[in-house]
Amino acid sequence: MVDVTIVQPPALPRRRLLTDLLANPKVLFGGGFILMLVLLAIFAPWIAPRDPIEQDLMLGTLPPVGLPGAEPGYYLGTDDLGRDVLSRLIHGSRVALTVAFIAASLAALVGAMLGLLAGWYGGWVDAVVSRLVDIWMAFPPVLLSILLVAILGSGIHSVVAAIVIIDWTRFCRVVRAETMAQASMDYVTAARTIGFPRFTILMREILPNVAPVLIALMSLEMGIAVIVEAILSFVGLSVASGTPTWGGMIAQGRQIIHHGWWVLAFPLLTLFATVLAFNQLGDGLRRVIDPVMRR
């Protein structure tokens, strides 16, 4: 034991994950915006200045505050039925976020499970899953979702189901490829020489290394789910017409675009910002969580 010198590891402070997350501008912007939306959605009845479905035809198509003819208290104006645009936007985030979180999580769960199994076990498991994905992806997605909701009946459950049924393939493909890439690494061979059972290797060694990609993809998927929900609302296939949704607002705004552009513009802008925020958050998370990319 003589000639082995003790070498101190470099004095590298172990950075905390949270401070790293907060130091990343993409996470900060994207996450901050999403967090704000979540709070708005949860406390909508208390935050929204008015009742989102209360109509007052006397106050129809009021412009946003600051423009001639605006009424105080209706910050973003009203639609042709006199409903407050700001309050409807705030309430609309409830449907958007519920669909985003539930649909993306379920799609990720189904897709990742199949992707992990296909990528790790290969052979007939991989053959079956891969063919299934190929066939699945041959259907045009928007058409398929409209068809599905038409069959399942409208409502938030159907919207979630349609998104999961269509988008699990996205997770499956990416996770399968990533699993195969990780499986070829020497640390997996090392786990085999140690004698870990195959399923243990998948869960203990591979899954944690696939997680960063999975999380990033989930964040992207939430953005996609928000759009799909808006499309379905736009064509009137989402939740009941009484509940405010961004897609529904866009559809309604489209009809009165010439004398009330704000009814279309604000939900469109909100939709845009939300999807952008999810994408930025996903990209930032992947960079921060991945220990190899972090260096």
Place this chain on the structure above:
Amino acid sequence: MSLLSIKNLSAVSDRDGGAPILRSVSLELRPGETLGLVGESGAGKSTISKAVLGMLPRTVRITGGTAVFCGRDLLGLSSRELRKITGSEITLIPQDPMTALNPGRRIESQLTDGLRLKRGMSSDEARRIGLELLEEVHIREPERVMRAYPHELSGGMRQRVLIAAAFAMDPKLVVADEPTTALDVTVQKQILRLIRAMQARHGTSVIFVTHDLGVVAQICDRVTLLYGGMVVEAGATKEIMECPRHPYMQALLAAGPRYDRPDRKLAPVPESIFAGLREELASFDRRETRNG
């Protein structure tokens, strides 16, 4: 008269909070000479070669010194002026022949890029010179290789193509960045022999970056040993190999196992030598802060 003269070159890394990566490095290269740049990882040898080639990453900032090549300071040139020199008067033989060639383009177009773009030759003319070059680097069936894509060639063949490309412009200086590290020993020997022959024929100077003291001993006229971005030892190869002055050089020569000396015990570089080197770096940095 030296071809390249680097004086007191210092650089810091902006990524690591301004940590020094070159500490007042000076070296001279005479025409036709081969200079070995040796050191372990992080010694700064590739930073020097990248500075000469004008390929420093954005995170590296030069803080002082000059690198005069044929009367012009490479560090003071605009990127436009620098581009005229690098790739024609100074060229590179890269480390990894597997990734240095574009997999989607035929050898012909990659080999003759410089001739067509920088010398303004017609494709026919460039092709003729390309064929000559391939013959010069002992590639059989040059016609076939010209038409081939990189994946159709072995690692040794690709390295020959890259050497041909490096000498295509008749450069005054070739920077060989660990050109044989990825190759088998038998191929390595052929490649070293080839570089030597090409250099003699074209009268080129070579900066040979390597970590292998054996390669240095066989191919370099002079050698500069670096540690932590500082020159530890420099001189004629024969003198340094036979009687190294710096304890670090002595320890490195003793640490490498040799098949012809079975009786020699494995002798890892003692920690005291690294402590001594770290002290040298620290006292250099203290002097710098005091002066600057």
Place this chain on the structure above:
Amino acid sequence: MADTLLSASSIEVVYGAVHKIKVLHGIDLTIAKGETLGIVGESGSGKTTLGRALLRLVDVAKGTITFDGMDITHLGDGAMRPLRRRMQMIFQDPMSSLNPRHSIRQILTGPLLLHGLATDRRDADRQASQVIERVGLPLVSLDRNPHELSGGQRQRVGIARAVVMRPDFVLADEVVSGLDVSTQAQVLSLIGELSREMGLAVAFISHDLSVIRAICDRVMVLQGGRIVEEGACSSVFDAPRSDYTRTLLDAIPLPDPMPGWLEG
């Protein structure tokens, strides 16, 4: 050799289901208890495949592999598991062979707990601490992740993982080719010491004949999936019988300027 631990007889390995490529053409070898066998060859010689076949990481098409008197050629995963503790591996690239998301502690205690070599987590921790100190790393390394260590330190962790279960046989595949010269000698002498202390049999795969000579008792030279020469280091190095071995030796540049070496 009376005390044979691992032996292979005329093993062949074939890659590819459709375009079959034979990588090993009938290799015979024996490794005695406590012996270090060097396996040398250039790229494409089949040395890496041979190592992986010995550990049953790739399947052999023909031939048999025997470990401690037991035929392991066709054992399934479950039947191999108890033997896995006894045959370990050190990898070429310590970065990719250590899971980037596990701490060094997890990397070392996982195998102990799996094979029931530690009574509980505390005991596994204690054994991990012992082995990490033995390979010359400070105890704080246990709570680091691989990317927070230097290349040489990672390779020590790789060695620690291989010996923490007290195996009888270790396969070392190009373990120093990615390391600096000064670190190389440290890692080599560590492997040498451990094999003496623990009575380990080692198959030491390398392309570098100088490294082989520094730590092996016997050496086997492979070319194109066949054994070209085999014997005690002293005889193979000092009086090589095969032309190929001689070419390999001549191609090694030694750190003494030898005018004419390049042309020879």
